[in-house]
Amino acid sequence: MGLGMGLAPDTLLDVRGLEVVFAQPDGPVYAVNGASFHVRRGEWLGILGESGSGKSVSLLSILGLLGDNGRVTAGEAWFDGEDLLRLPERHLRTIRGRRIGVVFQSVSAGLNPFLRVGAQVMEPMLQHHFCGKAEARQRALALLAEMGIPDPETRFHSFPFELSGGMRQRVMTAVALACDPDLLIADEPTTALDTTVQVQVLRVLRDACARRRMATIMVTHDIGVAANVCDRVLVMYAGMVMEVCPIDEFIERPAHPYTLALRASHLDVRHRRKPLVSIPGTAPVLREPPRGCPFAERCAFAADVCRRERPPLMPLAEPAAAAGTGAPSDRHWVACHRAKEVVALGDHAVVDRR
Numbered sequence: 604m605g606l607g608m609g610l611a612p613d614t615l616l617d618v619r620g621l622e623v624v625f626a627q628p629d630g631p632v633y634a635v636n637g638a639s640f641h642v643r644r645g646e647w648l649g650i651l652g653e654s655g656s657g658k659s660v661s662l663l664s665i666l667g668l669l670g671d672n673g674r675v676t677a678g679e680a681w682f683d684g685e686d687l688l689r690l691p692e693r694h695l696r697t698i699r700g701r702r703i704g705v706v707f708q709s710v711s712a713g714l715n716p717f718l719r720v721g722a723q724v725m726e727p728m729l730q731h732h733f734c735g736k737a738e739a740r741q742r743a744l745a746l747l748a749e750m751g752i753p754d755p756e757t758r759f760h761s762f763p764f765e766l767s768g769g770m771r772q773r774v775m776t777a778v779a780l781a782c783d784p785d786l787l788i789a790d791e792p793t794t795a796l797d798t799t800v801q802v803q804v805l806r807v808l809r810d811a812c813a814r815r816r817m818a819t820i821m822v823t824h825d826i827g828v829a830a831n832v833c834d835r836v837l838v839m840y841a842g843m844v845m846e847v848c849p850i851d852e853f854i855e856r857p858a859h860p861y862t863l864a865l866r867a868s869h870l871d872v873r874h875r876r877k878p879l880v881s882i883p884g885t886a887p888v889l890r891e892p893p894r895g896c897p898f899a900e901r902c903a904f905a906a907d908v909c910r911r912e913r914p915p916l917m918p919l920a921e922p923a924a925a926a927g928t929g930a931p932s933d934r935h936w937v938a939c940h941r942a943k944e945v946v947a948l949g950d951h952a953v954v955d956r957r
């Protein structure tokens with residue numbers, strides 16, 4: 604149940620038409636506006652997008668972790684045959700932390716300041732009856748060591764405030780992996796880490812992903828990290844999925860003007876240069892549902908139709924030479940009225956039209 608047309612049988616999570624609204628004293632905020640995405644077992648999906656684009660809210664909402672003022676107003680989130688958005692909280696709690704591990708963006712949200720580190724890594728294993736106490740202790744120590752935490756025996760007895768921000772983030776990752784989850788949801792899991800530790804943590808996650816066929820959804824601001832570890836990337840803007848494709852397509856054949864702008868504002872993923880092109884304008888906070896394309900105000904390609912009609916997420920045609928036919932591909936999806944022209948221009952689109 605729940606698997607949409609064309610999805611592989613090993614699809615683990617299938618989110619469709621997700622909408623999230625926050626109530627604010629001065630009116631609603633439309634944070635997620637019809638986002639659809641999926642992840643397969645063993646696959647690593649990266650989520651990119653500027654601050655406020657709805658990355659965290661999309662993930663928190665399917666975990667049932669929106670604050671009191673947040674509400675899912677539409678959508679489905681099928682996880683291994685169950686719609687997470689319709690499960691009672693009691694049932695969801697048996698999945699969260701056990702079958703879905705979570706690394707929160709905010710370190711303070713992820714760890715209990717009054718509980719020692721070792722106890723926090725053991726907690727999900729004991730709570731979900733994953734194993735006995737002695738084994739949980741051994742596993743916790745092994746996970747802390749795996750995360751590159753020096754002297755794990757000592758750190759096991761530390762409180763979170765005794766650790767650096769980077770170490771706390773690694774402890775959170777250990778907590779998330781404690782019960783061998785099928786899916787890891789990690790919101791900026793390596794942002795606070797220095798480069799060496801970042802590589803180490805990513806390697807551990809990559810190994811865990813491969814060994815257990817664990818699927819990973821990782822939010823990151825770092826296109827370089829996404830390019831190195833992700834199988835596919837999803838680009839979000841104004842709570843909508845603008846483009847989703849395999850990482851090689853993201854690098855070689857981006858089809859959305861926002862993806863191009865985002866790439867140009869970061870490390871040049873192909874040439875490892877840093878062109879300092881910033882995206883003109885700012886990301887909107889939507890006080891009403893988007894009517895046309897929410898990127899139109901900032902887009903050099905915007906035409907009348909863009910302001911009138913919201914572009915649906917559609918499969919992009921394969922290059923005629925590669926596919927033989929130029930038929931639509933189910934690998935690469937894009938929400939742009941002018942995607943064909945954009946993909947034809949490639950990176951020149953950013954430079955030429957400015």
Ligand SMILES: Nc1ncnc2c1ncn2[C@@H]1O[C@H](COP(=O)(O)OP(=O)(O)OP(=O)(O)O)[C@@H](O)[C@H]1O
Binds near residue numbers: 625626634654672673
């Ligand atoms: N509790 C809340 N109450 C009201 N609005 C909220 C709340 N949480 C998020 N929002 C709004 O929802 C939108 C999406 O926020 P979200 O946290 O998902 O962004 P993000 O893409 O994760 O950004 P960042 O990269 O900064 O983490 C933003 O406009 C944000 O202001």
Ligand code: SF4
Binds near residue numbers: 860897905914939942
């Ligand atoms: S739909 Fe129009 S405004 Fe939106 S990204 Fe495409 S060209 Fe730009």
Ligand SMILES: [Mg+2]
Binds near residue numbers: 658660708
């Ligand atoms: Mg966020």
